[in-house]
Amino acid sequence: MNTRTDEELLCAYREGESEALRLLIERYRSELFNFLVRFVGNRAAAEDVFQEAFLQIHLSADSFDATRRLKPWLFTIAANKGRDYLRKHRRQATMELSAPLSSEDGSGEFIDLLEGDVPQPDSGLEGDELASQVRQAVDSLPAHLREILLLAYFQRFNYNQIAEALGIPLGTVKSRLHSAVATFKRKWEAIDETPDA
């Protein structure tokens, strides 16, 4: 196993060690691919965006500041590519679900987590069924909320790292994550209340 850091590997690649890029890609294969599948919603698109992201790493390798961490930069690029993909391939259904919630849906209101239901592990839903419903709720989040929720929860990025990765102010990161959690709860409740859910 290669013990070099991500940053050392990229520097080595920059200096002509092509194998270093392979090591980097292998290192992030699972983590980045999982993030992208959850973000863009399907495997084929995730693979395409994954390749695009590392192609961009190759193209921008010379501009990377080796004093900074590579992972946020990689996820910045991947998230940007993922957003580009979603813009190009936005499905009508997704658009409808992602559209700003009307006031009847509770926009402009504070969501109280102590009210209503939250998914419970012992809710009786089969694994696949629960996964499908969660998938539906996540997919229905607007992309700018979904990416923050995924980066925070699955990648365990803290607020500063998300701000760095997405190039947005810290306050915006916080308000978006709060909104993402509130919207996720509302979407979950909406799915849970549908007759065939």
Place this chain on the structure above:
Amino acid sequence: MRECGPDGQEVQAMNQMNEPMLNPDDAQAVDRLVEAGFDAQAAVNAEPARQRRIERAAALLAALDALPDERAGDDLVDQTLARIQSAIDGEEQQRRFDTQAAALATGPIRSRWSLGLRELAGVAAVILLGLSALWPLMNGSTSVDGPLWDAPQGTITAGFAGSQAMEPVGPPARSGQPLVMVDKHNPLKAIIIINDQPREFLISSRWQDRVVRYPDGTVKRFRQPVLLFEPVDRTANPADAASP
């Protein structure tokens, strides 16, 4: 609508996208969870007063764990590297194309065209040279003037440069015979090596009236293209090089 959070930071209740927001207490609970890496117990320990909300937020977000881990395809790494290699190849091809395009766009494109014209003129000059030498033979006549060159006919080798402007590419002249090289950049200039001494000449042409007297006594007058080689250095004897 704005509210002030417990830490004094202004909390925007509803963002510009008109999306729902957490109430300030829940927002604080989520912040504690993020800081604790979504370890609910650690977050509660950090702020016991928010235990219920922290646990509620943790339970909601734990639903995300139901999303299965997707295993990347075995060939994803190779496919990614192949795509990068393809881009590298494309870059290289583009760089070569750009270099050539830049070279053509700045000067060389003009000189290339003008070179072509000059080469054409040079070819024409040599053809004229040949014609002027062969014309009397083709007409079955005997020139009343002397031979084209002091050297015997057919010993002149003319050539155009390959990589070097003045390097002949035709069959080499035999030793002691004059070698004519036409400058491809300036086909009006030639270097003629006579007795191993290179001399520069300017080539020009004109029509010359010639008179041919046949054995039966008839005399014919006709016009003939003539190449003139005028020495540039003025040290060469024009008579040495000029065609008849």
